[in-house]
Amino acid sequence: MGPLPKPTKKKGMVSFDPQVFLATVGVARTITECPKDYKIFSQGDPADAVFYIQQGRVKLKVKSKQGKEAVVAILAEGDFLGETCLIGQTVRLVTATAIATSFILRIEKNEMLRVLHEERTFSDLFVPYVLSRNARTQADLVDQLFNSSEQRLARTLLLLAHYGKEGAPETVVPEINQETLAGMVGTTRSRVNFFMNKFKKMGFIDYENGLRVHRSLLNVALHD
Numbered sequence: 001m002g003p004l005p006k007p008t009k010k011k012g013m014v015s016f017d018p019q020v021f022l023a024t025v026g027v028a029r030t031i032t033e034c035p036k037d038y039k040i041f042s043q044g045d046p047a048d049a050v051f052y053i054q055q056g057r058v059k060l061k062v063k064s065k066q067g068k069e070a071v072v073a074i075l076a077e078g079d080f081l082g083e084t085c086l087i088g089q090t091v092r093l094v095t096a097t098a099i100a101t102s103f104i105l106r107i108e109k110n111e112m113l114r115v116l117h118e119e120r121t122f123s124d125l126f127v128p129y130v131l132s133r134n135a136r137t138q139a140d141l142v143d144q145l146f147n148s149s150e151q152r153l154a155r156t157l158l159l160l161a162h163y164g165k166e167g168a169p170e171t172v173v174p175e176i177n178q179e180t181l182a183g184m185v186g187t188t189r190s191r192v193n194f195f196m197n198k199f200k201k202m203g204f205i206d207y208e209n210g211l212r213v214h215r216s217l218l219n220v221a222l223h224d
């Protein structure tokens with residue numbers, strides 16, 4: 001991890017810096033180094049804290065009473081998880097697992113609420129994030145209802161490669177196996193393997209220095 005940002009001073013006082021808050025331990029805040037496959041929390045656990053990914057990747061998975069499982073999201077550095085405890089959710093509805101070595105900040109619920117109420121700069125960071133996640137969830141639902149599994153896989157790969165975010169797109173997808181992709185897309189591993197081979201043959205993806213996603217894959221994701 002790189003050097004931590006320094007708090008700024010204003011009129012002789014240290015002003016609140018959201019990035020410092022999210023990068024350091026403090027009152028009701030702890031940082032855990034999580035190895036791959038470490039469970040940050042499990043479905044059914046008490047919902048009593050918000051988590052922030054300082055570094056790494058986290059998979060959110062849900063399991064039905066019938067035993068069926070689905071991957072609902074892959075989160076990365078800069079993402080929050082478990083934030084629904086702030087609106088009264090008392091138990092976790094998903095299981096959060098590190099899929100790479102990750103540094104996770106745990107913020108107790110009451111501390112998170114206090115900072116949101118007292119620090120405008122933090123609210124200005126957190127509220128747009130939550131709204132963006134909500135919009136992404138709605139888009140995911142539309143994707144599941146109206147698009148083919150091939151289109152859903154293309155969109156998933158583009159999102160994992162951070163297409164659509166500001167700045168230069170990250171074209172390399174971190175190591176995520178086809179079973180996880182199948183869970184995210186809502187299809188079988190064999191179908192994912194079939195489409196991945198098809199995308200490779202068509203030049204939409206390649207495996208040089210890891211899985212690389214090319215802009216041309218948008219042609220599949222946007223195909224009507």
